[in-house]
Amino acid sequence: MSEENKHHATAAAILPLVGGAANVTSVAHCMTRLRLGLRDRALVRDEQLKALQAVLGVVEDDTYQIVLGPGTVARVTPEFEALVEAENARSAPASPAPADPDRGSGTGTAEALAAQGAALKAERKAKNSTPFKLFLRRIANIFVPLIPALIGCGIIAGLNGLLVNLHWLPGVTPALAAMASGFMALIAVFVGYHTAKEFGGTPILGGAVASVIVYAGVADVEAFGRHLSPGQGGVLGALGAAWLGVYVEKWCRRRVPESVDVLVTPTVTVLVAGLATLFGLMFLAGEVSTLIGDAADWLLSHGGAGAGFLLGGLFLPLVMLGLHQALIPIHTTLIEGAGFTVLLPILAMAGAGQVGAAIAIYYRLSRNTSIRTTIKSALWPGFLGVGEPLIYGVSLPLGRPFITACTGGAFGGAFVGLFNQLGTDVGSTAIGPSGWALFPLLDGNHGLGRTVAVYAAGLLVGYVAGFLATYYFGFTRTMLTELDAAPDSPADGDVAPGERVAEKV
Incomplete structure (x- = not known):
């Protein structure tokens, strides 16, 4: 069986075990997991799903997560999405199906299963939906889509460094350096885009507001008695800028007449959030970024073995509690700086x-x-x-x-x-x-x-x-x-x- 057919077969095997396309409300993936939003958790056949050869495990959180492993999940997900879309397209024109005699009529087993699924979902959410964890989950949702680009550019950077040290292919290394550095130079824009998307704003406006951080012309702007530098504040500044942009945009949507909304709302959003970014957020976020880098250096240079013991020993419990998501912007800030x-x-x-x-x-x-x-x-x-x-x-x-x-x-x-x-x-x-x-x-x-x-x-x-x-x-x-x-x-x-x-x- 070819690789493409194998991944299609995996998707086709998973779909009926999660209740079919009608039970799937959202499809996404991270590094290792297929993340599904489900209408009725009770329709999932867990044991049969875990028994599939390609499935390494399942995790329940705000979404139902099927562990497929790196590489595999990125290939199975589009196949799964295509199957969901095809099945929904086939069933959409049809009239409502009659009640299944095996499931009772109308108010019998179907409602009981729905109530059971809702109870399971509510129980799970009660344990994992504290305000702090929900906030961390949203932060993770901003950065997870960026990880493939970080990995690709990181490997190219490593290859380029090796070639430079060996004095090999001097005509190619500048091109590799450009490929490796281009994404990091503009990462603030991508963070702004996904921040606005996550918090309910217009994604492109979030990217537009965050883009002022990396614009070379900010060197002519003075804030707090100093000239700004392009990239100052990095991803933390982009987070703050885009979040503020979402707040301004929502404020405008509630108050600006519909007839002029298309002109006024984007302009006010970029203007207000942009000025606040240039004359406040970039400087403050830059100071925080510097503190994070200095703190990491101090921690490992003064208490390296002890700090490493605590970090290495506590990381699995942090993952179990969902608190490891707080480290994502810290990692990204350190990569930006060092x-x-x-x-x-x-x-x-x-x-x-x-x-x-x-x-x-x-x-x-x-x-x-x-x-x-x-x-x-x-x-x-x-x-x-x-x-x-x-x-x-x-x-x-x-x-x-x-x-x-x-x-x-x-x-x-x-x-x-x-x-x-x-x-x-x-x-x-x-x-x-x-x-x-x-x-x-x-x-x-x-x-x-x-x-x-x-x-x-x-x-x-x-x-x-x-x-x-x-x-x-x-x-x-x-x-x-x-x-x-x-x-x-x-x-x-x-x-x-x-x-x-x-x-x-």
């Missing part, structure tokens, strides 16, 4: 601890074929930085191994942080990948060779620490007795992979 973020390689050690823990679980539960099968299928994605299958399918349901996985991440983070403290910066030119997938994006202040060596050694420390912590401290005697029963014993029974974990822990 060319790379020193935080991401440390945080990536959390994935190394998770992999080490999974290997230890594999050996400790030598007779539990269901868990070992899950680990075998999820381990290689884990090495490449896709940790959801191991987290949600193995360590988190077990409990203690999740904590020991965090311990492995802490020791890996401490190792990389120590080298930062000793003067060897280990950074990433883009956000998104981790694990082995981060190698092409590495950069630092002492050459690529040393940077790669420190990061690789940090991964090894994370693997070993996660393995040892889990092997020796990840299980109580009771857990081992219950989870590692012989295959033919009553404890095993005829259960599906993963069911025993949910029952015993």
Whole structure:
């Protein structure tokens, strides 16, 4: 089967298991997950969905998220969207279908399923829809669409740096530098566009307001006694400028007569938000950006090992709580300022601890074929930085191994942080990948060779620490007795992979 047919088949297999096209309200994807908005959560057949070969796991949040892995999700999503559109187009002209006799008439089972789905959705939202988390989710929604460009340009920047250091292809390196830097030079415009889109304004007006930040002519503007510089304030300034533009635009829409709205509203939006950006936001955001860069440098130069231990150890819990989204604008600000973020390689050690823990679980539960099968299928994605299958399918349901996985991440983070403290910066030119997938994006202040060596050694420390912590401290005697029963014993029974974990822990 060709790659195109394989991705089409995956999409076609997923669609009926999520309730069909009529149950899908929105389709999007991030680095690893197909994110679906659903009308009725009760129509989803979870176990059959998880059993699909291409599906690495599922996560419920404000959207229903199907983990497919990097690369795969970007190819499956358009196939899935096309299937949804085609199915909706076929059903649109038809008159309302008669009640299904198997589901009752009108007010029977259909309403019960709808009520059940609404209850499940409300329960999930109650846990994850605090104002702070909703705000962080909106910030993440602004930056997630930019990640593919950050990755592509970051890899080109790394390739260009290698060619420059080797004095190869001198006629090509200026072109590569232009490709790598062009997007970063205009990233404020894209941030402004997506900010306005996320907060309910006109996206192009958000981009227009944010574009003044990167315009070369701002060097002639004086604010707070200083001349501005192009790019000052960066993505933080763009966020503030576009958000203010949305507020002004909505104010105008409520008050400006419809007959002149098309002329007045865009003009007032760009004028008011633009002036506020030039004479206030750019300077203030620039100061905050400088503080963020200085704080990261100070943190790792003075407390590198300790800071790395905390960051590497706490990152998995932050992901579970959704608080890691607050780091996205910080990463982007560091990349804008220094060319790379020193935080991401440390945080990536959390994935190394998770992999080490999974290997230890594999050996400790030598007779539990269901868990070992899950680990075998999820381990290689884990090495490449896709940790959801191991987290949600193995360590988190077990409990203690999740904590020991965090311990492995802490020791890996401490190792990389120590080298930062000793003067060897280990950074990433883009956000998104981790694990082995981060190698092409590495950069630092002492050459690529040393940077790669420190990061690789940090991964090894994370693997070993996660393995040892889990092997020796990840299980109580009771857990081992219950989870590692012989295959033919009553404890095993005829259960599906993963069911025993949910029952015993």
